[in-house]
Amino acid sequence: MFDRKIIVIAISSLAVGVAIGGTLLGNGSQAQTSFNTQPGTMRMAQSQVEPQPSRAERDFMDFTMPDLSKPKEEQDVTRHGCVKPDQPQWANDLPRSEAQKSLLLTALYDAARYQAIIENNSCPCETEYPSWDEADAQYQQIAQGKDNAEIVKLKRQVMRQVMDFQFEALTICSQLRGH
Numbered sequence: 001m002f003d004r005k006i007i008v009i010a011i012s013s014l015a016v017g018v019a020i021g022g023t024l025l026g027n028g029s030q031a032q033t034s035f036n037t038q039p040g041t042m043r044m045a046q047s048q049v050e051p052q053p054s055r056a057e058r059d060f061m062d063f064t065m066p067d068l069s070k071p072k073e074e075q076d077v078t079r080h081g082c083v084k085p086d087q088p089q090w091a092n093d094l095p096r097s098e099a100q101k102s103l104l105l106t107a108l109y110d111a112a113r114y115q116a117i118i119e120n121n122s123c124p125c126e127t128e129y130p131s132w133d134e135a136d137a138q139y140q141q142i143a144q145g146k147d148n149a150e151i152v153k154l155k156r157q158v159m160r161q162v163m164d165f166q167f168e169a170l171t172i173c174s175q176l177r178g179h
Contacts, residue, residue: 098148
């Protein structure tokens with residue numbers, strides 16, 4: 001009935017109209033009081049005449065940059081409503097020179113979760129995004145005392161497993177979700 005181009009133009013026009021309307025409403029003439037009073041009394045009279053904006057009105061066109069230095073307080077939720085558990089803190093705190101350790105941990109985590117999806121032939125949130133504890137324990141067992149070159153070699157081996165399991169696991173999840 002409508003093609004995408006018309007819908008995009010309509011939505012864009014609506015957004016521009018809302019922005020212009022908000023600007024005009026914000027710059028409109030202020031209510032004037034007709035009595036002669038002291039400046040403090042004038043402010044009190046204006047505050048009684050002019051309604052205070054709600055938080056939604058104040059934040060309507062808030063283009064201030066968020067403070068990205070603060071850690072996220074909310075949990076990471078997928079588009080399917082699954083809560084992704086946080087990676088162990090030690091993996092997040094590694095210096096760049098040891099990034100391969102974190103990548104190995106992630107590969108172990110992904111290999112285990114994809115394998116569990118295939119074995120169970122189901123994709124509930126607990127299976128798709130399990131705790132990192134098992135992958136962390138497995139990492140500690142196989143990577144202890146290894147240098148960076150050995151970690152890279154281990155990571156490549158595990159990544160091959162991940163690639164072997166990934167397509168089948170994602171296909172199972174997609175089919176169960178009706179996609």
